[in-house]
Amino acid sequence: xxxxxxxxxxxxxxxxxxxxxxxxxxxxxxxxxxxxxxxxxxxxxxxxxxxxxxxxxxxxxxxxxxxxxxxxxxxxxxxxxxxxxxxxxxxxxxxxxxxxxxxxxxxxxxxxxxxxxxxxxxxxxxxxxxxxxxxxxxxxxxxxxxxxxxxxxxxxxxxxxxxxxxxxxxxxxxxxxxxxxxxxxxxx
Ligand SMILES: Cc1cc2nc3c(=O)[nH]c(=O)nc-3n(C[C@H](O)[C@H](O)[C@H](O)COP(=O)(O)O)c2cc1C
Numbered sequence: 001x002x003x004x005x006x007x008x009x010x011x012x013x014x015x016x017x018x019x020x021x022x023x024x025x026x027x028x029x030x031x032x033x034x035x036x037x038x039x040x041x042x043x044x045x046x047x048x049x050x051x052x053x054x055x056x057x058x059x060x061x062x063x064x065x066x067x068x069x070x071x072x073x074x075x076x077x078x079x080x081x082x083x084x085x086x087x088x089x090x091x092x093x094x095x096x097x098x099x100x101x102x103x104x105x106x107x108x109x110x111x112x113x114x115x116x117x118x119x120x121x122x123x124x125x126x127x128x129x130x131x132x133x134x135x136x137x138x139x140x141x142x143x144x145x146x147x148x149x150x151x152x153x154x155x156x157x158x159x160x161x162x163x164x165x166x167x168x169x170x171x172x173x174x175x176x177x178x179x180x181x182x183x184x185x186x187x188x
Pocket of ligand 1: 013014015017018019020021078079080081082083114115116117118119120121
């Protein structure tokens with residue numbers, strides 16, 4: 001039997017009614033048996049300053065601790081100007097430093113994102129994949145989950161109402177769980 005998988009979920013929006021934070025909450029509820037999604041909120045992390053990287057804010061210390069404790073990561077990114085939002089990149093940068101003490105290296109990961117546009121964060125997701133190369137994060141390639149036209153898929157309370165999207169999220173988490181098991185077997 002596979003061991004339980006603990007996924008750390010991070011959404012790249014601070015917005016109260018964020019579709020991406022809502023999608024992450026949906027993922028927590030839709031996780032398959034044996035898989036748990038814990039959410040880390042990135043609000044309150046100050047702008048990265050290399051002068052402070054050896055004495056980071058408490059929230060960054062906590063973020064790095066939670067990344068290290070997780071078996072896998074789920075990053076839920078909005079698309080801002082065809083890329084990842086600065087607040088997400090900022091959190092990524094903090095947790096990658098100081099040099100030689102990155103919390104990210106070797107983690108299996110999945111990406112998804114929600115946008116009010118039709119392309120559903122595809123461009124941001126490919127930028128994130130590029131960032132993962134340097135961080136040595138291993139993302140699943142399939143399925144890709146771009147939630148376009150997000151305004152039609154969530155209700156006013158932020159609940160995901162679109163059944164197809166729920167199914168895609170389940171598939172994404174299942175794929176991440178299988179990938180995590182494969183990677184941990186390889187690295188034993
Ligand atoms: C600064 C900014 C840039 C944006 N750029 C894009 C973009 O490049 N592509 C896109 O599909 N949507 C873009 N949007 C719209 C976002 O998809 C929309 O605001 C979405 O709701 C953000 O995610 P959230 O609901 O999780 O906060 C942009 C929004 C902002 C505020």
